[in-house]
Amino acid sequence: MTTLAWNVPVARRQLLARRGRAFGGVVGIALALLLVLALKAIFAGLETRMTAYIDGSGADVVVAQQGISSMHMTESALPQAAVSAIRRVPGVASAMGILYKSGYVEAGDESGIVAVVGGGSLPNLVAGRRPGAGEIVLDRALAERLTVGVGDFVRVLGARLRLSGEVEGTAAINGSYSFVAYATLERLLGGRGVLSYVFVRTQDGVAAGAIAKRIEARVPRVTASTRAGFAASERSLVGQMSTNIVRGMILVGFIIGVAVAGLVAYSATLAQLRDYGVLRALGLRARGVMAIVLGQLAAIVGAGFLLALALVELLAYLLPKLSPTLAVTVRSGDVFQAALVAGAVTVAAGLVPLVRAVHVDPASVFRRAS
Amino acid sequence: MTVQASVEEKLSATVAREPLVVIRGLSKVFADGETRVAAVSDVDLELGRGEIVLVIGPSGSGKTTLLSMLGGLLRPSAGEIRIAGVDIASLDEAKLPPFRAETFGFIFQDFNLIAALSARENVEVALNIAGHHGAVAHDRARSLLERLGLAERIEFAVEKLSGGEKQRVAIARAVANEPALIFADEPTANLDSHHGAETMRLLRTLAKEEETTTVIVSHDSRLRQIADRVLWLEDGRFKTLAALVRDPICGMLLEPAQAKASLELGGETYYFCATGCRQQYEQERGLPDSAMHVYYPRRV
Numbered sequence: 001m002t003t004l005a006w007n008v009p010v011a012r013r014q015l016l017a018r019r020g021r022a023f024g025g026v027v028g029i030a031l032a033l034l035l036v037l038a039l040k041a042i043f044a045g046l047e048t049r050m051t052a053y054i055d056g057s058g059a060d061v062v063v064a065q066q067g068i069s070s071m072h073m074t075e076s077a078l079p080q081a082a083v084s085a086i087r088r089v090p091g092v093a094s095a096m097g098i099l100y101k102s103g104y105v106e107a108g109d110e111s112g113i114v115a116v117v118g119g120g121s122l123p124n125l126v127a128g129r130r131p132g133a134g135e136i137v138l139d140r141a142l143a144e145r146l147t148v149g150v151g152d153f154v155r156v157l158g159a160r161l162r163l164s165g166e167v168e169g170t171a172a173i174n175g176s177y178s179f180v181a182y183a184t185l186e187r188l189l190g191g192r193g194v195l196s197y198v199f200v201r202t203q204d205g206v207a208a209g210a211i212a213k214r215i216e217a218r219v220p221r222v223t224a225s226t227r228a229g230f231a232a233s234e235r236s237l238v239g240q241m242s243t244n245i246v247r248g249m250i251l252v253g254f255i256i257g258v259a260v261a262g263l264v265a266y267s268a269t270l271a272q273l274r275d276y277g278v279l280r281a282l283g284l285r286a287r288g289v290m291a292i293v294l295g296q297l298a299a300i301v302g303a304g305f306l307l308a309l310a311l312v313e314l315l316a317y318l319l320p321k322l323s324p325t326l327a328v329t330v331r332s333g334d335v336f337q338a339a340l341v342a343g344a345v346t347v348a349a350g351l352v353p354l355v356r357a358v359h360v361d362p363a364s365v366f367r368r369a370s
Numbered sequence: 371m372t373v374q375a376s377v378e379e380k381l382s383a384t385v386a387r388e389p390l391v392v393i394r395g396l397s398k399v400f401a402d403g404e405t406r407v408a409a410v411s412d413v414d415l416e417l418g419r420g421e422i423v424l425v426i427g428p429s430g431s432g433k434t435t436l437l438s439m440l441g442g443l444l445r446p447s448a449g450e451i452r453i454a455g456v457d458i459a460s461l462d463e464a465k466l467p468p469f470r471a472e473t474f475g476f477i478f479q480d481f482n483l484i485a486a487l488s489a490r491e492n493v494e495v496a497l498n499i500a501g502h503h504g505a506v507a508h509d510r511a512r513s514l515l516e517r518l519g520l521a522e523r524i525e526f527a528v529e530k531l532s533g534g535e536k537q538r539v540a541i542a543r544a545v546a547n548e549p550a551l552i553f554a555d556e557p558t559a560n561l562d563s564h565h566g567a568e569t570m571r572l573l574r575t576l577a578k579e580e581e582t583t584t585v586i587v588s589h590d591s592r593l594r595q596i597a598d599r600v601l602w603l604e605d606g607r608f609k610t611l612a613a614l615v616r617d618p619i620c621g622m623l624l625e626p627a628q629a630k631a632s633l634e635l636g637g638e639t640y641y642f643c644a645t646g647c648r649q650q651y652e653q654e655r656g657l658p659d660s661a662m663h664v665y666y667p668r669r670v
Contacts, residue, residue, distance in 0.1 A: 007503045007504060007507055008487060008491045008495045008498055010484070013486040013491070014484075014486040017486035274482065275485075278478075278482045278484065279495070281441070282471060282543075283467045283468060285467045285468075288499070361443075362443045363438040363441075363444045365476070365478060365482050366437060366443075366478065
């Protein structure tokens with residue numbers, strides 16, 4: 001005799017008999033999980049934008065001032081001589097110094113935060129050309145917000161520069177990259193004779209990690225990171241900024257999810273208590289009732305999870321169109337985390353209804369229905 | 371031979387074989403703090419296979435408690451309930467549900483059908499619980515409903531069925547697993563007279579055809595007609611009830627004083643529910659149609 005191998009899908013039938021409540025539960029769960037998924041996706045998008053320049057720089061190793069392994073929220077200063085010292089390290093194919101400075105770009109009444117990069121390669125140029133002397137390349141999202149196009153002038157770090165081109169994919173809600181010629185930024189910074197970072201390419205077949213260690217061993221007072229390590233360090237900045245917010249939202253999402261799912265499951269259980277009593281009287285074991293209650297709850301939470309996934313994908317499509325600086329990236333790890341939250345919601349929300357349903361007195365079926 | 375002796379002899383024919391149910395010293399006490407209520411007290415009872423027993427009594431007499439204990443839904447405080455040799459009063463908790471599924475069928479006053487399921491599914495779910503699946507359960511549910519005159523309602527949502535149809539679905543569910551025992555709690559209470567009579571007929575037919583012992587708890591005196599035995603429960607104990615006699619033609623139970631006709635023959639008195647039954651009895655035995663033999667009891 002079995003209690004779980006049903007032919008008559010009691011759980012599904014009961015769920016579909018009260019479609020309104022089930023649908024409300026699904027939407028509630030979806031919104032709760034969307035809180036978690038959307039926030040994670042927005043921060044993931046921010047990370048992608050923040051590391052877009054480094055990811056597209058072509059460097060295998062990034063060398064910075066000792067103790068520094070990121071660009072944002074820090075400042076690195078290296079002597080010009082560091083470039084030639086790095087070039088002499090065995091296994092280094094090329095080394096190129098760049099300047100980096102955070103600042104504001106202004107056009108008319110509009111302004112925006114920019115990371116100005118002097119020298120190096122340009123990522124994803126979509127309009128115009130590389131910047132010459134007295135020129136700048138902005139991210140298209142920022143240019144559109146400033147309502148400027150190629151040929152227009154903007155003010156950066158106190159200087160008036162002509163927009164020579166536009167790139168895509170570097171604008172984030174906390175600022176975007178802009179690019180000028182090395183000499184231009186050196187002039188704007190007062191010609192201090194220092195550079196910010198050195199981008200290093202390794203010779204074919206030489207591991208970037210090994211070169212980084214070799215550079216640190218041979219060039220004094222520098223920190224050398226592989227490109228992946230440098231990007232990870234950049235991402236960790238976002239992580240540090242977002243951890244508490246994300247944790248808070250996961251907690252909020254979890255609580256809302258449990259509240260919605262719990263309410264739906266409990267009200268459904270109360271409404272179906274007599275059915276459970278009848279099934280128990282007919283010989284269904286307690287675990288059979290548990291399977292029905294959990295099955296219904298899992299169906300609601302599962303459908304809510306799928307709806308949340310669909311909604312976050314919709315957000316990932318729509319948000320960048322509405323606000324180009326906002327990137328939304330749905331990562332499989334975040335989806336897995338949301339699935340775990342959904343699982344936890346199912347378990348937590350199911351506890352009270354399960355206890356209620358399992359302890360229904362089968363003899364109660366002889367009492368008159370109220 | 372006395373009337374009581376005649377009744378006992380007739381009943382003994384039904385209960386002649388080993389009883390299906392043997393109850394000894396059955397008691398149930400509900401305790402709440404200082405308050406103790408004895409709902410059923412020291413009840414002894416034997417039920418034969420295929421016997422239909424009607425338990426009547428005032429509200430609060432312990433009928434439902436007795437039914438719940440017999441159905442393995444409530445643990446007695448003391449006593450034994452042996453069903454086909456198995457004492458369900460001491461049966462392991464884990465073994466009770468499958469025992470219930472295989473041995474008992476339940477019919478309730480409120481029908482207690484699952485509203486989310488169709489008529490067929492309500493019957494099939496009982497088969498599923500008892501371990502019958504797939505086409506076997508599906509076909510059995512269909513054929514039962516067809517047999518009970520619900521061929522056109524098989525896939526109907528139960529809420530769209532009339533009270534009589536719902537009760538027939540409930541009966542189909544109760545007999546689906548060919549149980550040895552059926553417990554019916556006020557099976558006609560929510561039905562009009564027509565559907566009540568139909569339900570009674572069905573219960574009797576099924577009980578006799580399938581040799582299913584049926585215990586009916588009811589206030590409905592009409593159910594006496596189909597019962598082999600009527601028990602009066604009061605204050606948790608069975609009390610002596612006025613002896614009933616069975617019409618030898620149609621099998622209906624009668625109180626002698628309310629019989630429409632009777633016949634004294636060979637020192638015995640036979641009672642009939644109608645003069646037609648008496649006439650048939652006379653014809654079958656080749657008795658002369660003599661008014662000399664006829665005794666019309668005084669109406670009470």
